[in-house]
Amino acid sequence: MLGVPCLQYIDDRHVGPLRVAALSTASQINSWSNRELSEAAAYILLHLCVSTGYFIALDKSILLPVRSLVLLGMTVDTTLQAFIIPDSKKARFVELVESALAKHAILITTLQKVKCISFSLAIPCARIYIRQMAHALSKAQTSAQNLVRVNNPLREELKWWIKIVQTASHFKWLEERHTTLQLYTDSSSHKWGAVFKPNSTKSLTFSDSWEDEWRKKSINEKETEALARALIAVGPQVTNTRLNVFSDSAVLVHAWNAGFPGSKSISLNDLLKKIFSFCIEHNTQLNIAHVRSQQNLADRASRELSMMNAKLSDQTWNKLEREFGPHTLDGMATYSNARLKDFISPFPQHNSAGVDFFHHHFSRDDNIYLYPPFSLTHPVVKHIVNNSLNATVVIHKDNSYPAFWPMVAHLAVRILKLANRGDSGVILAPSTDGYKPCSTPCELFAARFVAPATSSGDECDELKQ
Structure with a gap:
């Protein structure tokens, strides 16, 4: 009613510019700048907090509008439209990881500090790049050991994190789009298939037989790879769109939608990385829903031989x-x-x-x-x-x-x-x-x-x- 967008986390408040469209007197302030709208929103919030008995920690507050601020340990930059890891936090992280890479075994507590879930805002793919860490921690805790062996897969994952933290500038927030497309994918033991529906009257079918290497893999890996190949097939047609994918693989649907893309299976997780990289490159918001095999339009394409x-x-x-x-x-x-x-x-x-x-x-x-x-x-x-x-x-x-x-x-x-x-x-x-x-x-x-x-x-x- 007051037109003040506010994000709350425990006792922290993050305020945005006053939303003119939400006000009945919008015509009076249509000419205000973004800065004036932000100052007005901050004033309204402060007035409400003080009048209801809140104490404002002035030394910890930023009362004048800024385009970049540190909130909950992460830089929020509205100009770049991205969450960014502060330089001081990057330096501490790189130092910790490099010390771990210099050893053959590290303490469980050290790897727990390295585990990068807290970076998921700035690096959206964080969860699918911690599987080796999670596997090593689980194995060490199950065997009641205090040390974790830094094997080659874990070492490569840690090196990836140093590289991405040091070299990646930022991951831009996904733009809000209103174009929604549909893609059906499926896999059989011998073939993968996909049906793309750019609109209600048109559909495109893609399919190919599995190579010898892929015929030997599990059906869950095939279903995930089928989606990866289907995305490559539709390519630029799904750039800057919401893409609704329908699959009859419950494992794929759960791995993508359970909080954030990720799977306990290392091989399946590597395939999800390919899909996520495609989404970042094409600014595609990917939603995967489960559909019964009888209703999957790609079922026939994944089975028929010609x-x-x-x-x-x-x-x-x-x-x-x-x-x-x-x-x-x-x-x-x-x-x-x-x-x-x-x-x-x-x-x-x-x-x-x-x-x-x-x-x-x-x-x-x-x-x-x-x-x-x-x-x-x-x-x-x-x-x-x-x-x-x-x-x-x-x-x-x-x-x-x-x-x-x-x-x-x-x-x-x-x-x-x-x-x-x-x-x-x-x-x-x-x-x-x-x-x-x-x-x-x-x-x-x-x-x-x-x-x-x-x-x-x-x-x-x-x-x-």
């Missing part, structure tokens, strides 16, 4: 490399089926060289390999020819001649037959147990295209033989 994601077997790929290689770039692949380290993916992936073959700028030195879906063969070939690219395209051809075949036969400098229908060991199809050999559904060819401006006549003649 021949559109097939890839050449090692034997067939080596043959292609001998004939037309070395190839420098896989122009149409995901991480799981890419045949080369550098690949162009259909959606952003953390290790891809680019997104969308049709919008990527290729170098004249690139020798591109492509295994496109059947429906994209025609536009892929036209794009290669129109942009004078050096490329090898794997083409499916059923019993009838597809519409694009005359164009391929006319423009390709060489067409190499890879397999007849029903041949085995030529292509690998995604399965619940990784990529496995399967029979070829139709005839398979490799068409070679050479850019006229960069290829010599001798090379073309050789390829046509």
Whole structure:
């Protein structure tokens, strides 16, 4: 009613500028500056406190408005819009941690002092970077020991804290935004999937098979990694937004929402760090809610298998490399089926060289390999020819001649037959147990295209033989 915003902690009061909109006489003070509004708010609060019998500790009070002050051991800076650790506190902390790093074992009380939960205001990720400390303390207290061994994982975590305290300037408060988006994520034993809904009428689906390394991991780790990969896929689209994520993993939901991101599992905690780093970089407010598997829109994407994601077997790929290689770039692949380290993916992936073959700028030195879906063969070939690219395209051809075949036969400098229908060991199809050999559904060819401006006549003649 009085328009005075006030933050109270026990006997401390932190007052902000008078809120003009909350006053019935707002029209009289609309022209006041922020300083005048702050002075008015402080005056009203002081008047109320004194009239109700409070004693004001003047020597501990800041009665004139400032843009930066120390409150509860933390600097509150309204210009930078951040909580900052005071320099004196940083110096004491670094000295304490460096003394711990110089030893092979430290007292439990020393590690308890180092444990950085109190820094969570200034460093929002504090809780997920104290798991090694918490694990070491728990282990020492369970075994009734007074000493904690400073092993390599604990040592690395302590070094991280010295680095972040000494080098990080500040973490800006998240800006208030009103754009709310939805993202559904899920994982099965063999695949991860995500459905992004930027609005009520549009949805985008992303998915990929797990690599051999990830198929062996626990389902909780897969669910968390699925969210991390989905965030990379939507990328800039969720910058400066609130993002509501729906997952059927109760473990992930609890780890993110239980007070602050964190998990007792060291491996799961490392994955949460990736998610938190994304949120800081993109200024994204991430809310994760639990949804039943039947209601999870990403459930199907994380389970269905498609021949559109097939890839050449090692034997067939080596043959292609001998004939037309070395190839420098896989122009149409995901991480799981890419045949080369550098690949162009259909959606952003953390290790891809680019997104969308049709919008990527290729170098004249690139020798591109492509295994496109059947429906994209025609536009892929036209794009290669129109942009004078050096490329090898794997083409499916059923019993009838597809519409694009005359164009391929006319423009390709060489067409190499890879397999007849029903041949085995030529292509690998995604399965619940990784990529496995399967029979070829139709005839398979490799068409070679050479850019006229960069290829010599001798090379073309050789390829046509």
